Amino acid sequence: RRIKGEVVLKDVTFGYVPGKTVLKRINVTAKPGQKIAFVGSTGAGKTTITNLINRFYEIEEGEIYIDGINIRRIKKDSLRSNIAMVLQDTHLFSGTVRENIRYGRLDATDEEVVAAAKIACAHSFIERLPEGYDTVLEGDGANLSQGERQLLNIARAAISKAPILILDEATSSVDTRTEKYIERGMDRLMKNRTTFVIAHRLSTVRNADLIIVLEHGEIIEQGTHEELLDLGGRYYQLYTG
Ligand code: GTP
Protein backbone atom coordinates (compact mmCIF):
# COMPACT_ATOMS: atom_id res chain seq x y z
CA ARG A 1 0.00 0.00 0.00
CA ARG A 2 1.28 3.43 -0.96
CA ILE A 3 1.82 5.72 2.05
CA LYS A 4 0.45 9.25 1.60
CA GLY A 5 2.39 10.72 4.50
CA GLU A 6 -0.15 11.88 7.08
CA VAL A 7 1.56 11.88 10.49
CA VAL A 8 -0.29 12.34 13.77
CA LEU A 9 1.22 12.52 17.26
CA LYS A 10 -1.39 12.11 19.96
CA ASP A 11 -0.61 13.01 23.57
CA VAL A 12 2.96 11.78 23.27
CA THR A 13 4.93 11.72 26.51
CA PHE A 14 8.47 10.40 26.59
CA GLY A 15 11.72 10.29 28.58
CA TYR A 16 15.04 8.57 27.82
CA VAL A 17 15.53 7.58 31.44
CA PRO A 18 12.92 6.83 34.11
CA GLY A 19 11.77 9.86 36.07
CA LYS A 20 13.00 12.44 33.56
CA THR A 21 10.27 13.46 31.13
CA VAL A 22 11.68 15.01 27.96
CA LEU A 23 8.40 15.42 26.01
CA LYS A 24 5.04 16.16 27.61
CA ARG A 25 1.71 15.54 25.92
CA ILE A 26 2.77 16.49 22.41
CA ASN A 27 0.00 16.76 19.80
CA VAL A 28 0.88 17.39 16.17
CA THR A 29 -1.01 16.71 12.94
CA ALA A 30 0.84 16.86 9.62
CA LYS A 31 -1.28 16.43 6.52
CA PRO A 32 0.35 14.80 3.48
CA GLY A 33 2.86 17.18 1.89
CA GLN A 34 2.85 19.72 4.72
CA LYS A 35 5.99 21.24 6.13
CA ILE A 36 6.13 21.39 9.93
CA ALA A 37 8.98 23.29 11.58
CA PHE A 38 10.14 22.72 15.16
CA VAL A 39 11.94 25.59 16.83
CA GLY A 40 13.08 26.21 20.38
CA SER A 41 16.21 26.44 22.47
CA THR A 42 18.78 23.70 22.80
CA GLY A 43 17.55 20.70 24.78
CA ALA A 44 13.88 21.62 24.17
CA GLY A 45 13.12 18.19 22.67
CA LYS A 46 13.13 18.85 18.91
CA THR A 47 15.39 15.97 17.90
CA THR A 48 13.63 13.69 20.38
CA ILE A 49 10.30 14.15 18.55
CA THR A 50 11.89 13.05 15.29
CA ASN A 51 13.55 10.10 17.07
CA LEU A 52 10.07 8.92 18.05
CA ILE A 53 8.56 9.36 14.57
CA ASN A 54 11.42 7.16 13.33
CA ARG A 55 10.74 4.78 16.16
CA PHE A 56 14.35 4.88 17.32
CA TYR A 57 12.76 4.75 20.79
CA GLU A 58 9.44 3.43 22.05
CA ILE A 59 6.90 5.92 23.40
CA GLU A 60 5.75 5.58 26.99
CA GLU A 61 2.40 7.28 26.69
CA GLY A 62 0.42 8.43 23.68
CA GLU A 63 0.51 7.20 20.10
CA ILE A 64 1.92 8.09 16.68
CA TYR A 65 0.00 7.27 13.50
CA ILE A 66 1.10 7.28 9.88
CA ASP A 67 -1.85 7.35 7.48
CA GLY A 68 -3.98 6.28 10.43
CA ILE A 69 -1.85 3.23 11.25
CA ASN A 70 -0.25 3.07 14.69
CA ILE A 71 3.52 3.02 14.13
CA ARG A 72 3.83 0.23 16.68
CA ARG A 73 2.15 -1.92 14.03
CA ILE A 74 4.36 -0.82 11.13
CA LYS A 75 7.43 -2.95 10.42
CA LYS A 76 10.74 -1.15 11.00
CA ASP A 77 11.84 -1.89 7.41
CA SER A 78 8.71 -0.21 6.14
CA LEU A 79 9.28 2.82 8.38
CA ARG A 80 12.87 3.05 7.11
CA SER A 81 11.79 3.06 3.47
CA ASN A 82 9.01 5.59 4.04
CA ILE A 83 11.00 8.12 6.08
CA ALA A 84 14.06 9.82 4.61
CA MET A 85 16.41 11.81 6.82
CA VAL A 86 19.01 14.52 6.54
CA LEU A 87 20.58 14.82 9.96
CA GLN A 88 22.86 17.25 11.79
CA ASP A 89 25.91 15.01 11.60
CA THR A 90 26.23 13.76 8.07
CA HIS A 91 27.17 10.14 7.51
CA LEU A 92 29.23 9.42 4.45
CA PHE A 93 31.36 6.32 4.06
CA SER A 94 34.57 5.62 2.19
CA GLY A 95 33.35 4.73 -1.26
CA THR A 96 32.54 6.67 -4.41
CA VAL A 97 30.23 9.66 -4.57
CA ARG A 98 27.83 7.51 -6.60
CA GLU A 99 27.75 4.78 -3.95
CA ASN A 100 27.18 7.33 -1.23
CA ILE A 101 24.15 8.78 -3.00
CA ARG A 102 22.78 5.41 -4.06
CA TYR A 103 22.83 4.33 -0.42
CA GLY A 104 19.47 6.15 -0.22
CA ARG A 105 17.98 3.54 -2.60
CA LEU A 106 20.12 0.61 -3.57
CA ASP A 107 18.26 -0.25 -6.78
CA ALA A 108 18.69 3.26 -8.25
CA THR A 109 20.20 3.62 -11.72
CA ASP A 110 23.10 5.95 -12.64
CA GLU A 111 20.59 8.30 -14.25
CA GLU A 112 18.62 8.45 -11.02
CA VAL A 113 21.82 9.22 -9.07
CA VAL A 114 22.49 12.20 -11.34
CA ALA A 115 18.86 13.35 -11.15
CA ALA A 116 19.00 13.23 -7.33
CA ALA A 117 22.29 15.15 -7.31
CA LYS A 118 20.67 17.80 -9.50
CA ILE A 119 17.72 18.14 -7.12
CA ALA A 120 20.21 18.60 -4.29
CA CYS A 121 22.20 21.17 -6.32
CA ALA A 122 25.21 18.85 -5.89
CA HIS A 123 25.71 17.95 -9.55
CA SER A 124 28.00 20.87 -10.46
CA PHE A 125 30.45 20.37 -7.59
CA ILE A 126 30.52 16.60 -8.22
CA GLU A 127 31.39 17.20 -11.87
CA ARG A 128 34.34 19.31 -10.77
CA LEU A 129 35.77 16.50 -8.60
CA PRO A 130 38.79 14.66 -10.08
CA GLU A 131 36.78 11.57 -11.07
CA GLY A 132 33.29 13.05 -10.94
CA TYR A 133 30.75 10.54 -9.61
CA ASP A 134 33.51 7.92 -9.35
CA THR A 135 35.63 10.01 -6.99
CA VAL A 136 36.40 7.99 -3.88
CA LEU A 137 35.51 9.77 -0.65
CA GLU A 138 37.84 9.40 2.27
CA GLY A 139 36.23 8.18 5.51
CA ASP A 140 33.23 10.38 6.38
CA GLY A 141 33.87 12.59 3.36
CA ALA A 142 36.97 14.21 4.82
CA ASN A 143 38.05 15.44 1.38
CA LEU A 144 34.86 17.50 0.96
CA SER A 145 33.74 20.76 2.52
CA GLN A 146 31.00 20.70 5.12
CA GLY A 147 28.53 22.21 2.67
CA GLU A 148 29.39 19.61 0.02
CA ARG A 149 28.89 16.79 2.51
CA GLN A 150 25.48 18.25 3.33
CA LEU A 151 24.55 18.38 -0.37
CA LEU A 152 25.44 14.68 -0.77
CA ASN A 153 23.18 13.88 2.13
CA ILE A 154 20.38 15.83 0.49
CA ALA A 155 21.01 13.90 -2.74
CA ARG A 156 20.82 10.64 -0.78
CA ALA A 157 17.44 11.66 0.63
CA ALA A 158 16.30 12.89 -2.80
CA ILE A 159 16.90 9.51 -4.41
CA SER A 160 14.65 7.81 -1.89
CA LYS A 161 10.97 7.81 -2.70
CA ALA A 162 9.99 8.22 0.96
CA PRO A 163 6.88 10.37 1.35
CA ILE A 164 8.03 11.56 4.78
CA LEU A 165 11.17 13.57 5.34
CA ILE A 166 13.02 14.58 8.49
CA LEU A 167 15.54 17.40 8.33
CA ASP A 168 17.64 18.27 11.34
CA GLU A 169 19.38 21.40 10.17
CA ALA A 170 22.98 21.92 11.11
CA THR A 171 23.53 24.90 13.36
CA SER A 172 27.09 25.37 12.20
CA SER A 173 27.31 27.96 9.48
CA VAL A 174 28.47 27.33 5.97
CA ASP A 175 29.31 30.27 3.72
CA THR A 176 26.37 32.25 2.34
CA ARG A 177 26.80 31.03 -1.20
CA THR A 178 26.76 27.37 -0.11
CA GLU A 179 23.84 28.14 2.18
CA LYS A 180 21.87 29.48 -0.79
CA TYR A 181 22.63 26.23 -2.64
CA ILE A 182 21.59 24.11 0.31
CA GLU A 183 18.35 26.06 0.67
CA ARG A 184 17.49 25.52 -2.95
CA GLY A 185 18.29 21.81 -2.65
CA MET A 186 16.14 21.53 0.46
CA ASP A 187 13.18 23.28 -1.17
CA ARG A 188 13.21 20.86 -4.07
CA LEU A 189 13.68 17.91 -1.77
CA MET A 190 10.67 18.85 0.36
CA LYS A 191 8.31 19.24 -2.57
CA ASN A 192 5.41 16.76 -2.26
CA ARG A 193 6.73 15.20 0.94
CA THR A 194 5.50 15.59 4.50
CA THR A 195 8.47 17.30 6.09
CA PHE A 196 9.49 17.76 9.69
CA VAL A 197 12.25 20.28 9.82
CA ILE A 198 14.22 21.25 12.88
CA ALA A 199 15.12 24.69 11.75
CA HIS A 200 17.73 27.17 12.78
CA ARG A 201 17.53 29.31 9.68
CA LEU A 202 14.71 31.83 9.52
CA SER A 203 14.43 31.30 5.79
CA THR A 204 13.52 27.64 6.36
CA VAL A 205 10.98 28.33 9.07
CA ARG A 206 9.26 31.26 7.43
CA ASN A 207 7.43 29.31 4.73
CA ALA A 208 6.45 26.32 6.89
CA ASP A 209 2.74 25.43 6.99
CA LEU A 210 3.00 25.18 10.76
CA ILE A 211 5.70 26.26 13.19
CA ILE A 212 5.80 24.55 16.57
CA VAL A 213 7.69 26.24 19.38
CA LEU A 214 8.98 23.86 22.04
CA GLU A 215 10.29 24.66 25.46
CA HIS A 216 11.28 22.09 28.08
CA GLY A 217 9.48 19.37 26.12
CA GLU A 218 6.19 21.21 25.79
CA ILE A 219 4.53 23.01 22.89
CA ILE A 220 4.25 26.61 24.03
CA GLU A 221 3.19 28.26 20.76
CA GLN A 222 2.18 27.17 17.27
CA GLY A 223 1.08 28.84 14.06
CA THR A 224 2.42 30.31 10.87
CA HIS A 225 5.33 32.75 10.79
CA GLU A 226 2.95 35.73 10.56
CA GLU A 227 0.63 34.44 13.29
CA LEU A 228 3.52 33.86 15.68
CA LEU A 229 5.05 37.26 14.99
CA ASP A 230 1.67 38.87 15.71
CA LEU A 231 1.48 36.90 18.95
CA GLY A 232 4.66 38.62 20.10
CA GLY A 233 5.75 35.72 22.33
CA ARG A 234 8.69 33.30 22.36
CA TYR A 235 8.89 32.94 18.57
CA TYR A 236 8.88 36.70 18.20
CA GLN A 237 11.78 36.87 20.66
CA LEU A 238 13.69 34.10 18.87
CA TYR A 239 13.45 35.69 15.45
CA THR A 240 13.65 39.37 16.16
CA GLY A 241 16.64 38.95 18.44
P1 GTP B 1 19.38 20.94 20.10
O1 GTP B 1 19.63 19.93 19.06
O2 GTP B 1 20.57 21.21 20.95
O3 GTP B 1 18.80 22.24 19.57
O4 GTP B 1 18.29 20.38 21.17
P2 GTP B 1 16.95 19.50 20.93
O5 GTP B 1 15.77 20.40 21.07
O6 GTP B 1 17.06 18.71 19.69
O7 GTP B 1 16.96 18.54 22.21
P3 GTP B 1 16.93 16.94 22.27
O8 GTP B 1 15.60 16.45 21.83
O9 GTP B 1 18.13 16.37 21.64
O10 GTP B 1 17.07 16.71 23.83
C1 GTP B 1 16.00 16.91 24.75
C2 GTP B 1 16.43 16.40 26.11
O11 GTP B 1 16.65 15.00 26.05
C3 GTP B 1 17.72 17.01 26.65
O12 GTP B 1 17.55 17.23 28.03
C4 GTP B 1 18.75 15.94 26.40
O13 GTP B 1 19.75 15.98 27.38
C5 GTP B 1 17.95 14.66 26.49
N1 GTP B 1 18.50 13.63 25.60
C6 GTP B 1 18.64 13.72 24.25
N2 GTP B 1 19.13 12.57 23.73
C7 GTP B 1 19.32 11.73 24.78
C8 GTP B 1 19.79 10.38 24.89
O14 GTP B 1 20.15 9.73 23.91
N3 GTP B 1 19.81 9.85 26.16
C9 GTP B 1 19.40 10.55 27.26
N4 GTP B 1 19.45 9.97 28.45
N5 GTP B 1 18.95 11.81 27.18
C10 GTP B 1 18.90 12.41 25.96
Ligand code: MG
Ligand atom coordinates in the same frame (compact mmCIF):
# COMPACT_ATOMS: atom_id res chain seq x y z
MG1 MG C 1 18.61 18.49 18.21
